[in-house]
Amino acid sequence: MILGLDVGGTRTDAVVISEKGVVSLSKTPTTEDLLGTIENVLREALVGIDPTQMERAVFSTTLATNAVVQDRLEPTGVFVMAGPGIDPLAFEVGPSYHLIEGILDHQGFEVRPVNRREVEEKIRVLKAQGIDLLAVVGKFSPRNPEHEQTVYEISKGSFGYITLGHRFSGVLNFPRRIATAYLNSALYPVQKRFVESLERILTSKNIHCAKFLLKPDGGTYKLERSVDLGVAAAQSGPAASVMGAICLDGCKGTSLVMDIGGTTTDMAVVVDGTPLLTPIGAQIGPYKTLIRSLLSRSVGIGGDSSIVVEGGLMRIGPTRHGPPMAFGGQYPTPTDAMVALGLLNEGNASKAHIAMKRLGEALGIADIREVSLRVLKTMAGLIKTYALQFIEEINSRPVYTIHEVLYEKRLEPDSLVIIGGPAAQLAVYLSEVFGLPYRVPKLADVANAVGAAVSKVTAEVSVYADTQKGALVIPELEYQERIPYTFREEEALEKGREALLRLAAYLGAEEGQEIQITERQIFNMVRGFYRTGQNMRIKLGLKPGILSSMEVLR
Amino acid sequence: MKLKAKRRMGLVFFPAFDWAISPTHPEREERLLYTQDQVMEEGLLDVDGIVEYKVRPATYEDIRRVHFCVPDESSVTTESHLISAGGCLVAADAVLKKEVESAFALVRPPGHHSMRVVHGNRGFCNINIEAIMVEYIRRVYGIKRLAIVDTDCHHGDGTQDIYWHDPDVLFISLHQDGRTLYPGSGFVEEAGGPNAYGSTVNIPLPPRTGEEGFLYVMEELVLPLLERFEPELIINSAGQDNHYKDPITNMNFSARGYAKLSSILKPHIAVLEGGYSVEDALPYVNLGIIMAMAGLDFQYVAEPNYKEEYKPQSLDVTNYIKELVKGLRYRFLEGGLKKRTYKDGEIITRARNIYYDTDGIHERQLERIRFCQSCKGAISIDSSSSLGQHVLCVHIPKDACNRCRETAMDWFHEGKRRSYTHLYLQDRDQDLYLSV
Ligand SMILES: [Zn+2]
Ligand SMILES: [Zn+2]
Numbered sequence: 003m004i005l006g007l008d009v010g011g012t013r014t015d016a017v018v019i020s021e022k023g024v025v026s027l028s029k030t031p032t033t034e035d036l037l038g039t040i041e042n043v044l045r046e047a048l049v050g051i052d053p054t055q056m057e058r059a060v061f062s063t064t065l066a067t068n069a070v071v072q073d074r075l076e077p078t079g080v081f082v083m084a085g086p087g088i089d090p091l092a093f094e095v096g097p098s099y100h101l102i103e104g105i106l107d108h109q110g111f112e113v114r115p116v117n118r119r120e121v122e123e124k125i126r127v128l129k130a131q132g133i134d135l136l137a138v139v140g141k142f143s144p145r146n147p148e149h150e151q152t153v154y155e156i157s158k159g160s161f162g163y164i165t166l167g168h169r170f171s172g173v174l175n176f177p178r179r180i181a182t183a184y185l186n187s188a189l190y191p192v193q194k195r196f197v198e199s200l201e202r203i204l205t206s207k208n209i210h211c212a213k214f215l216l217k218p219d220g221g222t223y224k225l226e227r228s229v230d231l232g233v234a235a236a237q238s239g240p241a242a243s244v245m246g247a248i249c250l251d252g253c254k255g256t257s258l259v260m261d262i263g264g265t266t267t268d269m270a271v272v273v274d275g276t277p278l279l280t281p282i283g284a285q286i287g288p289y290k291t292l293i294r295s296l297l298s299r300s301v302g303i304g305g306d307s308s309i310v311v312e313g314g315l316m317r318i319g320p321t322r323h324g325p326p327m328a329f330g331g332q333y334p335t336p337t338d339a340m341v342a343l344g345l346l347n348e349g350n351a352s353k354a355h356i357a358m359k360r361l362g363e364a365l366g367i368a369d370i371r372e373v374s375l376r377v378l379k380t381m382a383g384l385i386k387t388y389a390l391q392f393i394e395e396i397n398s399r400p401v402y403t404i405h406e407v408l409y410e411k412r413l414e415p416d417s418l419v420i421i422g423g424p425a426a427q428l429a430v431y432l433s434e435v436f437g438l439p440y441r442v443p444k445l446a447d448v449a450n451a452v453g454a455a456v457s458k459v460t461a462e463v464s465v466y467a468d469t470q471k472g473a474l475v476i477p478e479l480e481y482q483e484r485i486p487y488t489f490r491e492e493e494a495l496e497k498g499r500e501a502l503l504r505l506a507a508y509l510g511a512e513e514g515q516e517i518q519i520t521e522r523q524i525f526n527m528v529r530g531f532y533r534t535g536q537n538m539r540i541k542l543g544l545k546p547g548i549l550s551s552m553e554v555l556r
Numbered sequence: 557m558k559l560k561a562k563r564r565m566g567l568v569f570f571p572a573f574d575w576a577i578s579p580t581h582p583e584r585e586e587r588l589l590y591t592q593d594q595v596m597e598e599g600l601l602d603v604d605g606i607v608e609y610k611v612r613p614a615t616y617e618d619i620r621r622v623h624f625c626v627p628d629e630s631s632v633t634t635e636s637h638l639i640s641a642g643g644c645l646v647a648a649d650a651v652l653k654k655e656v657e658s659a660f661a662l663v664r665p666p667g668h669h670s671m672r673v674v675h676g677n678r679g680f681c682n683i684n685i686e687a688i689m690v691e692y693i694r695r696v697y698g699i700k701r702l703a704i705v706d707t708d709c710h711h712g713d714g715t716q717d718i719y720w721h722d723p724d725v726l727f728i729s730l731h732q733d734g735r736t737l738y739p740g741s742g743f744v745e746e747a748g749g750p751n752a753y754g755s756t757v758n759i760p761l762p763p764r765t766g767e768e769g770f771l772y773v774m775e776e777l778v779l780p781l782l783e784r785f786e787p788e789l790i791i792n793s794a795g796q797d798n799h800y801k802d803p804i805t806n807m808n809f810s811a812r813g814y815a816k817l818s819s820i821l822k823p824h825i826a827v828l829e830g831g832y833s834v835e836d837a838l839p840y841v842n843l844g845i846i847m848a849m850a851g852l853d854f855q856y857v858a859e860p861n862y863k864e865e866y867k868p869q870s871l872d873v874t875n876y877i878k879e880l881v882k883g884l885r886y887r888f889l890e891g892g893l894k895k896r897t898y899k900d901g902e903i904i905t906r907a908r909n910i911y912y913d914t915d916g917i918h919e920r921q922l923e924r925i926r927f928c929q930s931c932k933g934a935i936s937i938d939s940s941s942s943l944g945q946h947v948l949c950v951h952i953p954k955d956a957c958n959r960c961r962e963t964a965m966d967w968f969h970e971g972k973r974r975s976y977t978h979l980y981l982q983d984r985d986q987d988l989y990l991s992v
Contacts, residue, residue, distance in 0.1 A: 110837065
């Protein structure tokens with residue numbers, strides 16, 4: 003049996019899944035008290051379940067996002083080594099941000115060394131401010147982690163926790179590296195407390211299996227590893243829904259997955275069961291990060307969006323002014339239209355009729371049915387407009403090779419997979435405006451918790467090898483090696499594969515997960531009409547996917 | 557603090573990571589690799605107001621507005637050239653549709669050595685990507701007057717050739733003196749054809765010209781020339797081989813210098829041309845240009861060892877440039893340029909030899925132009941190459957007068973009776989191209 007639990011903005015869902023399918027599910031409103039909410043939903047979900055039979059438990063939470071948004075980050079110092087370029091003060095984060103000496107160029111060659119005395123001085127400044135958390139980030143540190151490591155060696159005795167920038171990703175983006183490392187340190191105490199409390203709760207409920215957190219890329223990693231890498235679990239909500247849709251539906255072909263909620267609709271594209279990822283990383287509150295993430299788009303239109311009529315035109319969303327009128331609210335909403343049409347047998351039907359009547363008056367339509375249909379069609383039309391924009395943006399992503407310009411196919415969804423509360427009620431209207439077939443998987447309203455439960459571990463490593471310089475770096479593993487001029491691409495791949503397997507095991511991956519090469523660029527380095535070496539950039543990863551044993555749910 | 561571009565700018569980045577002229581040629585796959593690294597690492601694409609655009613290939617129709625490709629377009633271009641030119645068209649669209657205030661086509665392969673007639677590759681260039689963009693802009697957006705400021709270290713002889721007879725395009729080239737560098741042209745006397753005399757301005761700078769010299773020339777000469785010409789659009793052929801680290805030139809310019817130059821020139825569209833110090837110069841020069849175009853503060857942009865490496869311009873270079881600028885100001889700004897006068901309708905001929913260094917082709921051209929007081933004048937070029945081609949290229953300019961159109965058609969029909977391997981008619985007024 004496995005447990006999946008997804009804490010959403012308004013609702014928390016849990017499912018227990020066995021070989022027979024979903025054997026238990028529960029939903030509860032999300033409250034301020036995250037752990038309390040988790041306890042509540044677990045209590046209900048575990049009724050009639052033998053917790054000792056649990057083999058896996060996965061959690062998708064809003065912990066990190068809320069800590070960022072609610073400004074509950076711990077004071078964290080940041081040491082930045084920048085070199086020439088944009089003024090590094092533009093990337094300032096946290097209460098104590100310091101520029102220190104140490105410059106690397108784009109190939110990782112040292113231009114200026116770290117100044118030990120200066121670092122020691124800055125440490126004293128931070129300690130005087132009572133700061134116990136640190137992030138150390140250098141420009142181009144994925145090309146050469148040595149400067150960050152040197153600062154770490156000098157600082158490690160003075161801080162409770164230190165994050166080094168190069169550990170997150172081989173992707174080059176200095177401002178994002180700064181933000182990511184900062185958040186990771188600033189979240190450390192929050193994450194640590196959460197993990198300890200969650201372990202306690204689970205132990206008290208007699209759940210002793212392997213525990214995981216969901217990440218925004220639709221992959222998971224072991225709960226205990228998240229203490230060091232808390233930021234990696236932020237923004238996992240959209241991933242939960244999309245992985246749920248993949249599990250419940252399969253998402254063959256090119257599917258546009260839409261999760262229709264109360265106030266928003268989230269969309270993502272899945273190609274043959276694999277979700278598309280963002281080119282760089284997730285945004286957490288105001289911070290753009292390097293945390294790999296599913297490509298998703300959230301638009302401010304959902305079942306509870308309020309509807310107003312302006313200049314004879316209906317406007318749905320983006321705000322929600324309380325619940326639908328059928329549920330005691332003040333403003334008409336699409337949910338009222340569903341109730342009025344008899345598509346939804348909940349709430350107060352006569353209130354829903356009043357809502358539609360009021361809209362009808364403003365629009366000059368007497369027939370309640372016609373008004374209600376108009377609402378749902380307008381909503382579907384709006385969602386389509388946003389979706390087409392989203393797909394167009396994906397198709398306009400720049401490419402850098404002639405091959406891609408000539409042969410890359412445009413992405414065109416061939417079906418809709420619709421999940422979330424009002425999925426069943428809206429699907430037919432969406433299908434009509436899109437002109438595409440639709441599927442609403444069973445359990446569509448708890449797809450998010452299912453998605454958390456069934457997602458496999460993901461990991462990614464980057465190999466950067468420069469045979470002219472004679473260096474190989476795998477930043478995610480702090481791995482560095484001298485290589486000879488004759489070092490070959492196959493050897494670089496092998497180094498990457500070994501590193502990935504090590505990282506995967508550390509994060510809790512099952513053995514035998516499929517390895518995917520996501521980038522493989524080999525450049526001849528030419529100096530003065532001679533080949534002087536090779537520059538290799540290889541990325542390998544475990545791609546997001548669902549446990550093979552969970553295909554029973556389809 | 558959140559970075560925001562003061563001027564919204566578009567970036568069309570196309571490094572063509574799978575294309576090189578030959579395995580060890582400077583125009584190689586790796587050329588923009590470290591530029592990409594630097595641009596990505598700086599997080600420039602996350603800056604509010606810097607928008608990256610995806611390239612699209614240009615079409616043969618786009619090429620035919622500019623070139624006579626011998627024997628045809630497919631023989632002298634590859635996909636890489638079409639995409640590089642197309643990248644410029646994307647940049648132009650972004651600016652002219654007012655999505656951005658300026659755009660930078662950071663694309664390769666380059667184009668400014670490609671002339672009107674193309675038999676092959678000259679100076680790493682097959683088709684002139686700026687000219688293809690200019691003619692596209694004129695056709696699609698109805699813009700007439702443009703200025704092209706070529707800041708590549710090599711004389712932009714291809715662009716000069718294409719606009720030699722066009723008084724509506726001001727072509728200014730700053731370059732290392734042709735006596736000391738390929739292609740060996742671009743002297744002050746080269747000022748345009750009989751119908752466009754004075755709309756070509758060459759500024760041959762001495763070797764070792766530094767930041768001071770370039771910026772002096774910009775302030776004292778280029779900006780006043782632009783002010784007087786009043787172009788609707790300014791285009792910068794932003795070659796980066798004036799850099800002190802460039803392996804195939806002898807100048808003394810820097811990344812911050814290039815950034816300053818861009819911030820002074822304020823081009824609507826910049827197009828990458830040469831620049832072959834791929835590790836030591838390009839990453840910083842491109843960073844500087846992008847930041848300058850976006851109106852971001854570039855005071856911290858520099859080569860990592862700029863302080864140790866950069867030597868200010870010597871006094872003799874400074875004095876030489878002052879004299880040069882004085883002479884050019886006299887000719888082009890103070891009425892010193894003496895136009896030769898011709899009879900209206902007179903046919904003026906010019907014979908030239910052109911060498912295609914990359915492909916080793918020799919071309920011989922006999923050019924005729926009709927001196928005309930009503931239009932830009934009909935042109936015909938009789939061109940024979942060492943590859944055995946002997947072609948006639950006839951050009952009817954935009955807004956051609958009847959007499960010039962008749963003359964051009966006469967040349968074309970007369971050509972049919974002779975034994976050319978190919979005959980071409982480029983009718984810019986009707987936007988037609990004929991190949992026989
Ligand atoms: Zn050049
Ligand atoms: Zn005429």
